[in-house]
Amino acid sequence: MSDECLRTVPVSLGAEVVVCGGGPAGLCAAIAAAQEGADTLLIERYGFLGGMATAGLVNPFMPYYTGGKQIIRGLFQEIIDRLDAAGGWSHRQDEWARDAFDPEIMKLVAQEMAEEAGVRLRLHTMVVDVAANDGHMEQVLLASKSGWEAVEGRVFVDATGDGDVAARAGAQYEQGRAEDGLSQPMTLMFRMGGVDEKRIPARGEINALYDEAKAAGEINNLRENVLWFYTTRPGEIHFNTTRVVKRDGTSAADLTEAELEARRQVGQMVRFLVEKIPGFENAYLMATATQIGVRESRRIIGEYVMTEDDVLGARKFPDAIARGCYDIDIHDPGGTGTVIKQLPEGESYDIPYRCLCPRGFDNLLVAGRPISATHEAHSSLRVMPIAAALGEAAGVAAAMCVERGQTVTGVDVTALRQRLVERGASLSAE
Numbered sequence: 001m002s003d004e005c006l007r008t009v010p011v012s013l014g015a016e017v018v019v020c021g022g023g024p025a026g027l028c029a030a031i032a033a034a035q036e037g038a039d040t041l042l043i044e045r046y047g048f049l050g051g052m053a054t055a056g057l058v059n060p061f062m063p064y065y066t067g068g069k070q071i072i073r074g075l076f077q078e079i080i081d082r083l084d085a086a087g088g089w090s091h092r093q094d095e096w097a098r099d100a101f102d103p104e105i106m107k108l109v110a111q112e113m114a115e116e117a118g119v120r121l122r123l124h125t126m127v128v129d130v131a132a133n134d135g136h137m138e139q140v141l142l143a144s145k146s147g148w149e150a151v152e153g154r155v156f157v158d159a160t161g162d163g164d165v166a167a168r169a170g171a172q173y174e175q176g177r178a179e180d181g182l183s184q185p186m187t188l189m190f191r192m193g194g195v196d197e198k199r200i201p202a203r204g205e206i207n208a209l210y211d212e213a214k215a216a217g218e219i220n221n222l223r224e225n226v227l228w229f230y231t232t233r234p235g236e237i238h239f240n241t242t243r244v245v246k247r248d249g250t251s252a253a254d255l256t257e258a259e260l261e262a263r264r265q266v267g268q269m270v271r272f273l274v275e276k277i278p279g280f281e282n283a284y285l286m287a288t289a290t291q292i293g294v295r296e297s298r299r300i301i302g303e304y305v306m307t308e309d310d311v312l313g314a315r316k317f318p319d320a321i322a323r324g325c326y327d328i329d330i331h332d333p334g335g336t337g338t339v340i341k342q343l344p345e346g347e348s349y350d351i352p353y354r355c356l357c358p359r360g361f362d363n364l365l366v367a368g369r370p371i372s373a374t375h376e377a378h379s380s381l382r383v384m385p386i387a388a389a390l391g392e393a394a395g396v397a398a399a400m401c402v403e404r405g406q407t408v409t410g411v412d413v414t415a416l417r418q419r420l421v422e423r424g425a426s427l428s429a430e
């Protein structure tokens with residue numbers, strides 16, 4: 001929107017900290033900022049919170065422990081505790097069943113935590129543009145059933161997963177892998193109910209039948225195998241197995257095509273499972289995600305860019321505000337295959353605060369999936385537990401900026417780290 005048009009939009013809301021996007025990162029950013037005393041507004045396009053953990057039906061939480069130690073705690077641990085208390089947490093420890101949670105309970109937990117912290121919520125509202133000058137954010141522009149609105153804030157946190165706010169504000173970003181700009185594939189998650197779990201064959205057997213169905217033209221899916229998980233309920237199986245490649249998660253046209261293609265794949269997969277796989281004879285499609293899952297889109301260039309070497313070298317940073325231990329995990333952006341590169345056994349890497357600070361901005365932080373990282377490093381740090389930890393750090397930092405009248409790059413990182421540890425975070429130099 002032109003500056004001239006923008007000036008005609010009424011300013012209907014304002015807050016000290018404005019968080020855009022209510023996924024794991026934005027939820028934790030908003031809760032943390034409010035708990036640290038900032039008047040905080042959280043803007044979310046859907047009618048519920050949780051982001052990919054709810055709208056994307058993404059499950060389970062990828063590892064947040066290594067070498068026998070839990071490396072992500074803080075608000076993320078509180079989410080687990082509340083999921084557990086509400087009956088929405090899996091206690092099974094086997095590889096394909098652990099760390100599963102109930103997405104509906106997650107919606108409740110997310111809302112309760114935000115409301116208890118005093119976060120002001122604006123749901124059903126999309127951030128579509130910004131007013132920013134010379135690296136300073138002034139407003140975000142909203143579109144909703146109420147029409148156009150503008151929101152003023154002192155510090156803004158972009159937790160849209162796609163870096164929508166930072167990109168609109170003119171921040172530099174990259175997309176996809178270096179050689180051709182392609183991002184990781186998208187996946188529409190789905191769940192089957194009524195499965196007789198005891199009769200499900202070995203994974204290899206399912207994959208062999210899947211290969212046959214692909215060869216027979218019954219399934220058009222570039223994914224190399226069937227990826228499935230147990231859930232919190234017996235008889236309910238979670239599938240992370242559709243694959244749509246060469247689409248851009250920041251293009252509405254591409255998202256439309258991807259959504260249609262993925263749903264066709266779901267139909268084929270359901271038919272295949274019911275007809276060919278023992279244990280699924282009486283199974284039914286019980287849910288598909290509200291939206292297709294976008295693994296990768298924009299990566300905002302920050303004061304530091306995380307690399308594959310940082311991840312695989314388990315690098316430590318003096319301004320670490322979160323830790324990660326998930327593998328480099330790149331689902332082939334062009335087709336079939338998945339590249340996995342593991343960290344050394346029992347090791348974790350640090351994520352520096354500078355990755356949350358878009359280059360050249362004084363009152364904007366990025367949290368969650370689009371923080372500053374290469375395609376390779378992003379494939380590790382994109383998972384939900386890390387997004388939650390990054391969000392909590394961004395929220396505390398934003399509140400500190402408000403309280404002390406500082407810029408985001410002027411934050412006293414020693415004080416930030418100390419505050420995060422006091423809040424329960426696990427940082428490597430504790």
Ligand SMILES: Cc1cc2nc3c(=O)[nH]c(=O)nc-3n(C[C@H](O)[C@H](O)[C@H](O)COP(=O)(O)OP(=O)(O)OC[C@H]3O[C@@H](n4cnc5c(N)ncnc54)[C@H](O)[C@@H]3O)c2cc1C
Pocket residue numbers: 020021022023024025026043044045046049050051052053055056058059060061062125126127128159160161162164186187188240292293294295296367368369370382383384385387
């Ligand atoms: C297919 C797939 C499989 C995955 N598998 C796993 C897994 O098994 N385990 C794991 O731990 N992680 C997994 N991940 C990664 C993880 O789900 C995401 O990377 C993580 O949720 C990122 O958190 P986030 O808060 O940064 O973004 P998101 O979870 O994407 O949340 C962003 C939020 O912002 C809102 N939003 C976006 N744009 C706007 C806007 N312009 N205005 C207002 N609101 C907006 C969205 O509605 C959403 O609520 C997977 C991801 C995908 C896509």
